[in-house]
Amino acid sequence: MIRRSFLGAVRLGQHRVLPGVPQVLPRLSPTSAFGSSADSLVSRFCPEKTDLKDYALPNASWCPDMLNLYQEFLEKTKTDGWVKLPSFKSNRDHIQGLKLPFGLAVASDKSDWRIFTRCIQEEGQGYEYVIFFHPSKKKSICLFQPGPYLEGPPGFAHGGSLAALMDETFSKTAYLAGEGLFTVSLNIRFKNLIPVGSVAILNVDVEKIEDQKLYMSCIAQSRDQQTVYAKSSGVFLQLQLEEESSQ
């Protein structure tokens, strides 16, 4: 169970207790085991049976390119070790599979909480995306079709919408590949604008896991790989997960 009290800001990337700074995460013990295998994390993350709506499924707004790519990767889930990740309305819905550390409290009020990349519920207007993850290769593919609510320059996706989806794809990959939970840094170089309604493919790789940090890279490009939209890197922090026995 997640602790129910609501605590203040959570300090990242720094494990000593500073005077006057809220310290709600446990200090990391270098000897603590990050014991969960990717397979175990994936199976908790992808419940076989659930009543929750999965937003990472085709709907009427998906363009032919998006549908074709989805089918292509769905085939790979049968033969090539890829896993299609479900995407619920909030990380709270993932909590059964997505364990949080002690102290990262969940407010128990009645708000309609939504994960940012699912903040728009009208099909096709905002984020349409699905992430496929490969546990043994420690990589992800995200198919992304931005809608007209994600606009920056007229007719094109806002750079921040791509940044947010890169962060989200990094975060799910980091969690499943190595219990990475929090973004330490995100560096993006933008190359081309993504037209609203087209499809971008985000390729995410875990480059290395070192000193309780995961180092990842991402390239976002068009389906034909002729247009690179952006390249990025991200660093995520591993945090000691709450013991299952405490539930």
Add this chain to the structure above:
Amino acid sequence: MIRRSFLGAVRLGQHRVLPGVPQVLPRLSPTSAFGSSADSLVSRFCPEKTDLKDYALPNASWCPDMLNLYQEFLEKTKTDGWVKLPSFKSNRDHIQGLKLPFGLAVASDKSDWRIFTRCIQEEGQGYEYVIFFHPSKKKSICLFQPGPYLEGPPGFAHGGSLAALMDETFSKTAYLAGEGLFTVSLNIRFKNLIPVGSVAILNVDVEKIEDQKLYMSCIAQSRDQQTVYAKSSGVFLQLQLEEESSQ
């Protein structure tokens, strides 16, 4: 007038024409004048009379901290050279003041286009923010109150939501301070999580303008400055604006 044809991807940060790559922006002429002063850009960006809804005004969801800070900066607009920027539903609404370069076309279909950081229209659920800009100091302050649709870790704002608002604040600052139009790069270091419903203050400074690029920095922190949420830098590209005489 913005050209009405819809063209493909816009290539950034690179001005030579590559074979096979859509090239819809004009080559930059080093001798072209980036002639508009910040004052002139600001006056076009902030129409005195408009029927458009300004989303950067207080509403019932704003917490006391947000309201107090807003009033504090509003006072500075009277005495200290600060300007409160309006925030319409889409950059298309800003187009009278926000000139786009040749070739960056605006689709003329009937879609309900929204700038990404105004994608959620329910008050208090998503982004609540207002940007104040200081033309002569070339700096901005953004007051940001994330709602429950911007969640990442349960109870806290998604790192991507802060990244997107940093990009948006950079972009408006870059445009008004030096005709910067497109994000070239965005680098963020996250330090602490922002609790949903609290207020973060983003301080953006233009560090230098060189080789048709604007280099900017941002620090996001709590009102009491005791908690740094994130630090970032951004580089924006200046582009030759369409001549007013062609309108």
